[in-house]
Amino acid sequence: MWIKTSCHLDFQMQTSTPLVLMLRPRSGFQQWIAKESYTLTPYVPVVEYTDTYGNLCQRLVAPVGEFSIHTSAEVMTADEVDIDRNAYFVEIQNLPEAVLVYLLPSRYCESDNLAYLALDIVSPAQSAYDQVVCIDRWVNSNIKYTPGSSNFPISAEGVKMKGEGVCRDLAHLSIALCRSISIPSRLVVGYLYDLNPMDLHAWFEVYVGGRWYTFDPTQNEIHGRRVAIAYGRDAADVSIFHQFGAGDILTNMDVRVELLSDMLP
Amino acid sequence: MWIKTSCHLDFQMQTSTPLVLMLRPRSGFQQWIAKESYTLTPYVPVVEYTDTYGNLCQRLVAPVGEFSIHTSAEVMTADEVDIDRNAYFVEIQNLPEAVLVYLLPSRYCESDNLAYLALDIVSPAQSAYDQVVCIDRWVNSNIKYTPGSSNFPISAEGVKMKGEGVCRDLAHLSIALCRSISIPSRLVVGYLYDLNPMDLHAWFEVYVGGRWYTFDPTQNEIHGRRVAIAYGRDAADVSIFHQFGAGDILTNMDVRVELLSDMLP
Amino acid sequence: MWIKTSCHLDFQMQTSTPLVLMLRPRSGFQQWIAKESYTLTPYVPVVEYTDTYGNLCQRLVAPVGEFSIHTSAEVMTADEVDIDRNAYFVEIQNLPEAVLVYLLPSRYCESDNLAYLALDIVSPAQSAYDQVVCIDRWVNSNIKYTPGSSNFPISAEGVKMKGEGVCRDLAHLSIALCRSISIPSRLVVGYLYDLNPMDLHAWFEVYVGGRWYTFDPTQNEIHGRRVAIAYGRDAADVSIFHQFGAGDILTNMDVRVELLSDMLP
Amino acid sequence: MWIKTSCHLDFQMQTSTPLVLMLRPRSGFQQWIAKESYTLTPYVPVVEYTDTYGNLCQRLVAPVGEFSIHTSAEVMTADEVDIDRNAYFVEIQNLPEAVLVYLLPSRYCESDNLAYLALDIVSPAQSAYDQVVCIDRWVNSNIKYTPGSSNFPISAEGVKMKGEGVCRDLAHLSIALCRSISIPSRLVVGYLYDLNPMDLHAWFEVYVGGRWYTFDPTQNEIHGRRVAIAYGRDAADVSIFHQFGAGDILTNMDVRVELLSDMLP
Numbered sequence A, B, C, D: 001m002w003i004k005t006s007c008h009l010d011f012q013m014q015t016s017t018p019l020v021l022m023l024r025p026r027s028g029f030q031q032w033i034a035k036e037s038y039t040l041t042p043y044v045p046v047v048e049y050t051d052t053y054g055n056l057c058q059r060l061v062a063p064v065g066e067f068s069i070h071t072s073a074e075v076m077t078a079d080e081v082d083i084d085r086n087a088y089f090v091e092i093q094n095l096p097e098a099v100l101v102y103l104l105p106s107r108y109c110e111s112d113n114l115a116y117l118a119l120d121i122v123s124p125a126q127s128a129y130d131q132v133v134c135i136d137r138w139v140n141s142n143i144k145y146t147p148g149s150s151n152f153p154i155s156a157e158g159v160k161m162k163g164e165g166v167c168r169d170l171a172h173l174s175i176a177l178c179r180s181i182s183i184p185s186r187l188v189v190g191y192l193y194d195l196n197p198m199d200l201h202a203w204f205e206v207y208v209g210g211r212w213y214t215f216d217p218t219q220n221e222i223h224g225r226r227v228a229i230a231y232g233r234d235a236a237d238v239s240i241f242h243q244f245g246a247g248d249i250l251t252n253m254d255v256r257v258e259l260l261s262d263m264l265p
Helices: A097-103 A115-121 A128-142 A156-162 A167-180 B097-103 B115-121 B128-142 B156-162 B167-180 C097-103 C115-121 C128-142 C156-162 C167-180 D097-103 D115-121 D128-142 D156-162 D167-180
Strands: A002-013 A017-021 A031-041 A047-050 A056-062 A065-077 A185-192 A201-208 A211-215 A226-232 A241-243 A248-259 B002-013 B017-021 B031-041 B047-050 B056-062 B065-077 B185-192 B201-208 B211-215 B226-232 B241-243 B248-259 C002-013 C017-021 C031-041 C047-050 C056-062 C065-077 C185-192 C201-208 C211-215 C226-232 C241-243 C248-259 D002-013 D017-021 D031-041 D047-050 D056-062 D065-077 D185-192 D201-208 D211-215 D226-232 D241-243 D248-259
Touching: A065 A226, A115 A128, A115 A167, A128 A167, A128 A201, A128 A211, A156 A167, A167 A185, A167 A201, A185 A248, A201 A226, B065 B226, B115 B128, B115 B167, B128 B167, B128 B201, B128 B211, B156 B167, B167 B185, B167 B201, B185 B248, B201 B226, C065 C226, C115 C128, C115 C167, C128 C167, C128 C201, C128 C211, C156 C167, C167 C185, C167 C201, C185 C248, C201 C226, D065 D226, D115 D128, D115 D167, D128 D167, D128 D201, D128 D211, D156 D167, D167 D185, D167 D201, D185 D248, D201 D226
Parallel strands: none
Antiparallel strands: A002 A065, A002 A248, A017 A056, A017 A241, A031 A065, A031 B031, A047 A056, A185 A201, A185 A226, A201 A211, B002 B065, B002 B248, B017 B056, B017 B241, B031 B065, B047 B056, B185 B201, B185 B226, B201 B211, C002 C065, C002 C248, C017 C056, C017 C241, C031 C065, C031 D031, C047 C056, C185 C201, C185 C226, C201 C211, D002 D065, D002 D248, D017 D056, D017 D241, D031 D065, D047 D056, D185 D201, D185 D226, D201 D211
């Protein structure tokens, strides 16, 4: 299915402010970026680099005054996510090197403190995939998904105590639980068609059965039509915009996801 | 200056054919890709990866029959290339690690055989930058630039003997001469505004004075308005399309570069 | 100065246990590994890989029963660490790409919560280097260095509240404070000559004035004779041995650092 | 089997000379470096880095006068190389990204010119592995292995014409033939037990059946007891020592490989 995504950000900069942005999705195994635009108003010089997770990052210094960023993309993406109830646990010694980092605790995923809870949650499961299903459904049932309820990340243990959170919070707790039983897990930030209210979204992936699988504890039923923008250990690594200093005010943010009725010419 | 580039390729595939493409320019220090499109007709799954030189490469299997690729980009690029007649020779021990590979001989740049010629050519020069100017002008004067005169690369020594070549050939000889006197040098493939006849173009860069500088031995006077698509040691590394097997026929290729009169909105 | 380091670990494995080890120091700008040994008893197959921080990591599965690891190295290292009271703050937009990750909060360094404290601590300082001196001395004065006081890491905020910690804890708090004012900072684990009681040690580095500088809040006066084994954002990334599962018991650990009286032959 | 390798190099430097060395084997899937020494006389500062092929490279500036390098290693290595007559051809679209570079022509392996010969040589073969056996045996039969017959590399086409060469030359021709039929192939430089006369050695590997396999056209029967020091596309990438300038004279080189009778303690 072809999707058109867009993200518009308006800032009021009180001082010139360095920004690191992650707003350019990459073509990869699961998505093909056919068209793309990335506009800065006013235009300022930008340097793009690739971080250690493979994300394309844009560095710039936003000038004083109004500053806007508009990105859009037309993307081929799958209608449904892949599911494999039999996907097996990959022994640590057989994990690809690049996957090992997703076993470690991180800023918002204190997996080192959650093993007892995780073991309890996954006890009915047969396969590693099913263990993740247990975790995903447990988070879905026990943490109330409340879009807009927080503006900055809290960590997995905080989410568990609070019992409520935004998409990122539910993903963080799920990730921490998966890692605590040695299942590699990472945060994904991106677009999801039909999200309501529309916004940027966060979900998680796990490495079982020799590949990454998608999960989303905010949804009662998982579906595709997703466009990943960035991957990381948690929200500390994946920031759609990361400003340095206190000189910026985000005055407006507008996110859209539309189906494109026809395949691109 | 804003430039719009496009490249259109039509193939007639007699068997299904694996392709590796390098047709997606990256945003970097010297160019910002504001809009971009990349269309395959018919659409087939594509996997994009980054090679060791940082180029974005697209892998796909083209199906039997007609197959077309259309890419375009709107790019902010400089009108003029930077020049610094005083840029100094960087001692080997001080070169950045990533630059060292550009000192080595490569498939079409037998720098190990050209040191005597290079030393002769650069003898009037004061700085390393000026040494490259000597090489660039020597190639410009001694190798006749004949667009369309060859369809596959010949190596630097062959170019010297033949006394004639396409843009890639002049670049290869220049690169080999630079490397033979320990100046790191790399091939660039991309677009050049006002090239006549219009086509994809190749030129070279050298690392002197702590950064890369652009040279183009096909031109009597160097200017900017260039969009780099890919970098490499020579044409063996940088192939706009690299087919495997003999099942493809390129039936049409159309390259365009236009100035965009106004800055993008 | 030539130093000989060694680390000996004895385990009693109750089940076969995957281990990831970081016990092979790399030769680099500040240290040259002239001799090295790495012995496993019993010998089991090992795969070595390089993580995203450049550390050499060894993966193996330790068998049931007694398992020992013995590593030693003869290393050229500086007597004194470099100091530059004038080293300047590097603007975010000018930081090397590989350094940016050391600005982000991480598992044990909640830099996102510590900016007010940091700004207060560094207020007397002129240069970025001096800001780090203020932080380093503040931690030295306010957090009691108590070797052996904890077996697992606590995070920077916890250290601040507890007012006491092991070397790693003092480093974590220092790192979090530095990052909270946009000074890149990383954890180093390694050997320090004359440490008392002798053990593996942890300290931190900051990126100011265009390079990394060494600090050690556990010491009243910083000196060299250090051998870095591994670098990372914090202790979550840098584990001398990381076991998966609960089947291992570390029964003995012996660390030694000696001066080698003569230069190696 | 445990092997002890050593390489001793004596130079007489007429000017101070930058060197890039590849003399530190890495622990990997097929070899474990248990002990190692690397001595420079006189000692000079060294910086070690990892090149794009994963080789550890040492950079230094050798001073005027006598300069010696002595390296040794105790290595666990297999007695026999793995063989799989059924190992299949990996379709281009399924090759790992890091393998693709080994399909390209390179300085001494003009695979773009050798496809007709290769197709003729491999015609009896059933599997990709057997195709490589055909190439390996064809080179073994048609190119006379003459250790010491050349001091600098010639390219695959030159080797074919000359009908004679050193280990590196036979490997280059084999590699070029393999690549010309889309089998990824790379040069290995290292140690081989029982080589006569003893020297550093070169052989090649091919990627078939989803992994790398070892071949050695200089030997009538392949066996193991090899220690790889460095990998690359060809000898242009893999130079045990690469000097810049003309100021060095290698006055002595001594290579040894011994079996260690007992397993290391």
